[in-house]
Amino acid sequence: MFQVFEQFFEARYRRRYNARLQLMAYQIEMLRSRIGTDRIYTRPEERAELIRIGAELDHDVDDVLLVVKQGTYRGWLRSQEGPKPKKPGRLGTPQTTINLVMRIAVENLTWGYERIQGELKKLGISIGATTISDILKREGHPPIPGKGSSRPPGQWKQFINSHMDTLVASDFFTKPVLTWRGWVDAYVLVFIHLGSRRVFMSPATFNPTEDWALQQSRNAAMRFEDMGIKIRYLIHDRDSKYSQRFRAFWNSEQVKCLRTPVRSPKANGYCECFIGKIKRECLNHFVCVSLDQLDYINREWLAYYNEHRPHQGTDIGNKVLRPDFSPTSEGDIKREQRLGGVISWYHREAA
Structure with a gap:
């Protein structure tokens, strides 16, 4: 019995001894083939052979492996085992959401990241503007240029923020109309309630007289009263x-008129911002040939603005202005268009 154990340990020792000799001999061959070089670069077949021989020693080769460092040899072994599984982390954006982001971006080339974010929020899809930006950049979609801030500075900003719910801003804008006399500017008077962003917009006119402006003031006052807005x-x-008659009318309604400083468009930034939106997103795409056409375009835009468009203001929270609107994630996504596709929005089709 003792002889059997002796033979077993002798065979095992001899096998390891031979493996050590083979490992050192193979390294000598490698070194001989590289005489005259400053550094030894191992080839894939050489690494495989070193690992094969090292396996005979259970990879306990620290005292006989001279051609490479021990860490390099351990790295070869780890590469054979394959990559370690990644730790669980944040889930990626679903492909269906990525496809929808790209669909909206392609169908509406002038929409920015926050505008797309608001439209998705209506559809019950929560996604950050930065994520939308990353998706569009990754897919090679051109970025939308940023817009300058229109917020009023300093104490004026503090005043506006403190009186948003009772504050209305007003301004005129013009749109050229082609007539038999050539191009003539049509005037439109806008009133916007800062707290809710609800807007009243007058019919267009070529002759904005004092009486006309006074009548539009009456119409705006009645409209805001119907909406329950106290100015x-x-x-x-x-x-x-x-x-003077314009201001006298509003004073009779217990409304104080505040005139902005000279050459200070940011002091009336909310109204300026609205006018910029309607021009960029709508009116600049049309050549108007009558006041009736301009009024029709303005009515379609205003209905879209007040009922369907998400608003990106920090105090609004990228929401639709319509009080009875609530996002839903059920139903197929449909696209609605007006004015030949210049205006578009998305909604869930009821089951």
Whole structure:
């Protein structure tokens, strides 16, 4: 019995001894083939042979492996075992959401990241503007240029923030209309309630007289009263069309008129921002040939703005202005269009 154990340990020792000799001999061959070089670079077949021989020693080769460092040899072994599984982390954006982001971006080339984010929020899909930006950049979609801030500075900003719910801003904008006399500017008067962003927009006119502006003021006051909005302050610039009678009417309604400083468009930034939106996103795409056409375009835009468009203001929270609207994640996604596709929005089709 003792002889059997002796033979077993002798065979095992001899096998390891031979493996050590083979390992050292193979390294000598490697070194001989590289005489005259500063550094030894192992080839894949050489690494495989070193690992094969090292396996005979249970990879206990620290005292006989001279051609490479021990860490390198351990790295070869780890590479054979394959990559370690990654730790669980944040889930990626679902492919269906990525496809929807790209669909909206391609169908509406002038929409920015936050505009797309608001439309997705309506559809019950929560996604960050930065994620949308990353998706569009990854897919090679051109970025939308940023827009400058229109927020009022300093104490004026503090005043506006403190009176948002009772504050209305007003301004005129023009749109050229082609007539038999050539191009003539049509004037539109806008009133916007800062707290809710609800807007009243007058019909267009070529001759914005004092009487016309006064009548539009009456219409706006009745419209805001119907919406349950109590006005205390009205912001407007120093345009001569804001006459004494215009201010007297609002004073009779217990509304204080505040004129902005000279050459300070940011002091009336909310109204300026609205006018910029309607021009960029709508009116600049049309050549108007009559006041009726311009009024129709403005009515379609205003209905879209007040009922369907998400608003990106920090105090609004990228939401739709319509009080009865609530996001839903059920139903197929459909695209609605108006004015030949210039205006578009998305909604869930009821089952």
